[in-house]
Amino acid sequence: MRLLHTSDWHLGRSFHRESLLRAQEAFVDHLVATVREERVDVVLISGDVYDRALPPVDAVALCGEALARLRALDVHTVVISGNHDSPVRLGFGADLMDRVHLRTDPGRSWLPIVINNVGFFGIPYLEPELVKGPWQLAERTHTAAITHAMDRIRADPRERKVVLAHAFVVGGAASDSERDITVGGVAHVPLTAFEGVDYVALGHLHGRQRMSETVRYSGSPLAYSFSEADHVKGSWLIDLDAATTAFVPAPVPRPLRRIRGHLSDLLALDPSDHWIQATLTDPVRPKAAMEQLRTRFPHTVDLRFAPEGGIEPIARSARISGRPEIEVALDFVREVRGEPADADERRLLEDAITAYRIKETTA
Structure with missing residues (x-):
């Protein structure tokens, strides 16, 4: 059985006010082509399908198109909700769809979706305050919530199990584009919570990461902050029978680039069609700096000032990003x-x- 693990599509998101819809459409084309060419049996989408609880209509349309195209290939798609998604909206019609399996209700986390004798379990993003009472948890933490769900999953008699989860696992590397899920320092979940299953497809962190041989983050399919400039985006291809895993890179519609120096020096660089984050080190802030940079780099979207010999002022977005x-x-x-x-x-x-x-x- 061949699986394709992806997550954190964030449909509807913009990049410094620039629309990413066309880039997200290109990723969907790539995903469908990969499923066809690699003969994938099950696609795993580990949360944050949308960028916000009430997504724009074009984002909903793209999601519907993606799921329909996957269904037309006669593959199964398992989807969980992330902390950006509205479980109610994303989960609408969950019991009416054929070959598209939505898991947005925490109480269904341990109910298996059985495909070719493999049990697939979807743990949506668990808000500790919502599940602490119904699940009679001893504490209001993500660890307690995930552990409870995983204990129920491990108790399932099926020999082969695959889990989807949306969480921040201890040791994972964050970027600037994830929404923090910490309240009172209780967000991180230990890797040991996910022991005892064949594969865990994680979502939430936007960089691909191997937490262990069987526990991985696919990362987001596109870069959503300049902190991801060096990321390789894509999806994990898993052969469950052969116990092998390979990473399938996604197309890069427009690379990210960070440049730094005096304005005159930056304007002397070769032109670039990248998304640009420019940090100017001139002792005095140049006039019309953004306008000048865009004559050379038309996709300059982020401008910062760090005068040489002075204290670098921190923009509001930088002060709060990722905190x-x-x-x-x-x-x-x-x-x-x-x-x-x-x-x-x-x-x-x-x-x-x-x-x-x-x-x-x-x-």
Whole structure:
């Protein structure tokens, strides 16, 4: 049996306000071609299909087209919801689709999808606050939630098992484009939680990573931040019978490039059609710097200033990118009030963040 593991499509996402829809369409074309050429039996999509809970209509249309094209190839597709997805919206019609298996309800995490005597189990993103009570967990953590689901899966009598999960596993390398899922420092899940199955297809982190021989992140199919400039994007191709794994690179519609120096030096570089992040080191901020750069590099989308010999000012996006929401909120309190939040105020902020996530998850 041959599997193709992909995740974190983030359909509907833009890159520094530039639409990525055409690039995402190209990835879908590549995915369908790979499934056909490699004779894939099951496609695994490990969450964050959309970039937000209420995706734009063109993103929904592209998702529908992708699933229909995969179904037309007579393959099975297993999809779970991630922390960016609305489980209710993504899971609509889950019991009505043939060969497309949606797992967005936490309570169905241990109900197998049996394909050629292999049990496929989809663990959607688990918000600890939502499952702690129903599952009678001892603590409100991602580790407790994932462990409970995995214990139920390991108890299944089937000999061969494949798991999809959307989580941050300890030791994984993050990038700037993932939305933090930490509330009170409880986001990370140990690798040992996923022991005892044949393969674990992880989603959430945007760089491809091998956590172990049987536990892997496929990463996102496109770069969604300049921190991913050196990533190789694509999907994992798994031969379950031969126990072999290969990475299938995805097309790169427009490479990313970071340049740094005085404006005059950068303007002397060869022209480039890459997405450009430019950091200017001129002692005085040049006038109309972005306009000048775009005459040489038309796809310059991010401009920063770091004067030589001075302290580099940090843009707001850089200050908050990739950081836990609670840390950003606490920094805001400290900045506007001149003193840090106390313990009660921190708990109030954590509760507010959790309430927002629950509202977004159940929207």
